[in-house]
Amino acid sequence: MAPILSIRDLQKTYEGGFQALKGVTLDIEQGEILALLGPNGAGKTTLISTVCGITTPSQGQVTVGGHDIVQDFRAARAMIGLVPQEIALQPFETVLNTVRFSRGLFGKPRNDAYIERILRKLSLWDKRDSQITQLSGGMKRRVLIAKALSHDPRILFLDEPTAGVDVDLRKDMWDTVAELKADGVTIILTTHYIEEAEAIADRVGVIAKGELLLVQDKASLMAQMGKKQIEVQLDAPLDRIPDALAHLDLALGAGGESLIYTYDTNAARTGITALLNDIAAADLVLRDVQTRQSSLEDIFVDLVKGEAA
Amino acid sequence: MNWTAIGAIYRFEMARFFRTLMQSFLSPVLSTSLYFVVFGAAIGSRIQEVEGVSYGAFIVPGLVMLSVITQAISNASFGIYFPKFTGTIYELLSAPVNFLEIVLGYVGAAATKALFIGIVILITATFFVDLHIAHPMAMVLFLLLTCLSFALLGFIIGIWATNFEQLQLVPLLIVTPLIFLGGSFYSISMLPPAWQTVTLFNPVVYLISGFRWSFFGLADVPIGISLLAIAAFTGLCLAVIWWIFRTGWRIRS
Ligand SMILES: Nc1ncnc2c1ncn2[C@@H]1O[C@H](COP(=O)(O)OP(=O)(O)OP(=O)(O)O)[C@@H](O)[C@H]1O
Numbered sequence: 001m002a003p004i005l006s007i008r009d010l011q012k013t014y015e016g017g018f019q020a021l022k023g024v025t026l027d028i029e030q031g032e033i034l035a036l037l038g039p040n041g042a043g044k045t046t047l048i049s050t051v052c053g054i055t056t057p058s059q060g061q062v063t064v065g066g067h068d069i070v071q072d073f074r075a076a077r078a079m080i081g082l083v084p085q086e087i088a089l090q091p092f093e094t095v096l097n098t099v100r101f102s103r104g105l106f107g108k109p110r111n112d113a114y115i116e117r118i119l120r121k122l123s124l125w126d127k128r129d130s131q132i133t134q135l136s137g138g139m140k141r142r143v144l145i146a147k148a149l150s151h152d153p154r155i156l157f158l159d160e161p162t163a164g165v166d167v168d169l170r171k172d173m174w175d176t177v178a179e180l181k182a183d184g185v186t187i188i189l190t191t192h193y194i195e196e197a198e199a200i201a202d203r204v205g206v207i208a209k210g211e212l213l214l215v216q217d218k219a220s221l222m223a224q225m226g227k228k229q230i231e232v233q234l235d236a237p238l239d240r241i242p243d244a245l246a247h248l249d250l251a252l253g254a255g256g257e258s259l260i261y262t263y264d265t266n267a268a269r270t271g272i273t274a275l276l277n278d279i280a281a282a283d284l285v286l287r288d289v290q291t292r293q294s295s296l297e298d299i300f301v302d303l304v305k306g307e308a309a
Numbered sequence: 310m311n312w313t314a315i316g317a318i319y320r321f322e323m324a325r326f327f328r329t330l331m332q333s334f335l336s337p338v339l340s341t342s343l344y345f346v347v348f349g350a351a352i353g354s355r356i357q358e359v360e361g362v363s364y365g366a367f368i369v370p371g372l373v374m375l376s377v378i379t380q381a382i383s384n385a386s387f388g389i390y391f392p393k394f395t396g397t398i399y400e401l402l403s404a405p406v407n408f409l410e411i412v413l414g415y416v417g418a419a420a421t422k423a424l425f426i427g428i429v430i431l432i433t434a435t436f437f438v439d440l441h442i443a444h445p446m447a448m449v450l451f452l453l454l455t456c457l458s459f460a461l462l463g464f465i466i467g468i469w470a471t472n473f474e475q476l477q478l479v480p481l482l483i484v485t486p487l488i489f490l491g492g493s494f495y496s497i498s499m500l501p502p503a504w505q506t507v508t509l510f511n512p513v514v515y516l517i518s519g520f521r522w523s524f525f526g527l528a529d530v531p532i533g534i535s536l537l538a539i540a541a542f543t544g545l546c547l548a549v550i551w552w553i554f555r556t557g558w559r560i561r562s
């Protein structure tokens with residue numbers, strides 16, 4: 001199936017000459033959730049703004065559902081909902097009016113039942129007649145989401161949707177994202193919370209300095225780049241690694257009460273059998289064994305550090 | 310044309326107006342009454358008639374123009390500046406609408422508000438003076454064109470402005486003086502000949518003159534030229550707006 005969003009060699013140079021995007025190429029399939037990770041100033045917002053029509057591309061081509069975002073901007077934009085990073089709302093309007101306005105602006109006829117469903121889903125229905133100024137920060141962010149969903153978009157961009165949102169609400173938002181995905185909506189979100197990407201994304205993209213360093217299936221990314229550790233808890237603490245085990249690349253845990261072995265899950269031989277045999281041969285008594293896998297966060301930090309080096 | 314979107318913008322803008330309807334209604338009534346008290350009573354007692362029209366009636370078209378122009382500019386400039394200020398302009402830029410639709414929505418609403426104020430002033434004026442409108446159709450046409458063209462100008466100012474001070478600047482420094490010097494409260498023929506020539510470079514003169522003609526059948530400049538002037542002005546504003554949206558000047562980076 002053709003990708004619902006196709007970005008080809010997208011470049012953006014801002015007035016003043018700063019190049020915020022240096023040729024990004026990316027395909028996104030219908031119904032998937034892509035998380036974009038990247039440090040501050042990486043170009044995540046610029047990428048989203050360019051696809052949505054807020055900034056003009058300097059070079060490259062973007063199609064949304066097969067529609068070019070410049071030549072065929074109406075069809076392309078009608079498919080897109082955008083939740084911007086910065087909270088931007090007209091302060092003296094009511095929630096309901098603001099959301100209705102968004103739907104109209106996207107050319108959809110008024111549909112109060114649909115708007116009610118969205119507001120209820122986002123726990124905003126009780127606040128429908130409140131002015132925006134009377135809402136908390138997290139509520140305002142949800143109003144932005146309601147606005148973005150008001151015209152039933154097929155692609156939803158969420159630029160740091162959970163910044164400043166409490167833990168409960170963040171989980172709710174993840175559920176909402178999952179429901180949207182179940183409805184076939186394609187979701188592209190940026191986040192600084194790696195656990196967020198880990199929790200909801202199908203694929204992860206990493207951007208730094210205007211370049212897409214990697215886009216990969218989350219599971220395979222973690223499998224490929226993930227390092228695993230085995231921590232062997234000992235019955236009696238050691239003050240140094242026994243000579244019998246010196247040939248293995250081991251580290252001593254806190255207080256000498258454990259041995260830590262790091263290995264690559266993809267290696268042909270992980271060396272675990274040898275490790276356990278050698279420990280037994282060295283007459284050490286085991287109390288417990290734990291394994292740990294490196295998180296996306298570790299992978300991400302490694303990548304961005306590598307790029308900076 | 311995305312009429313739904315135009316309607317959404319228009320209704321959203323008008324809703325703000327209706328929320329403050331009392332204010333919107335009271336302030337022109339009050340200011341018009343003040344003008345009649347001050348100009349009509351104080352000056353009118355010295356100038357009995359201008360070209361056969363009582364002074365009180367003579368200033369009505371100028372008074373209407375003064376308010377309509379100021380209102381059209383301030384409503385339209387504020388209407389589009391505010392989304393820039395709050396950041397909500399992102400939604401306009403990412404919506405499936407073209408520049409004409411955005412302009413129609415905002416300018417249409419601003420012009421409607423100005424028209425409302427103009428009508429309120431006309432009605433208020435009838436409490437102070439006898440008004441006979443010689444060419445009602447022309448009067449309505451002039452009023453509509455003025456609302457529209459100055460709302461367009463206001464829209465440009467709103468896009469140009471990068472802060473609230475600038476938003477006030479153009480109306481304060483350029484437009485208001487032009488209106489006052491444009492024959493709102495006197496006939497151009499009352500000026501010394503040299504100043505009459507200078508005045509002809511003031512575009513507002515043509516507007517007020519044409520508008521006054523529609524009331525009393527007398528004008529400082531021929532009516533055809535008045536119409537031409539306002540048409541040219543509207544065209545110019547439209548061209549500037551078309552250019553703004555083409556280049557994204559001050560709205561799209
Ligand atoms: N309007 C603009 N004019 C000039 N430079 C800009 C503009 N907007 C963004 N930039 C620059 O482009 C770069 C990328 O910015 P962008 O907002 O896309 O980063 P980001 O990845 O979203 O960062 P964050 O995580 O902080 O939101 C930054 O260096 C920023 O300073």
Ligand SMILES: [Mg+2]
Nearest residue numbers: 044045046085
């Ligand atoms: Mg950003």
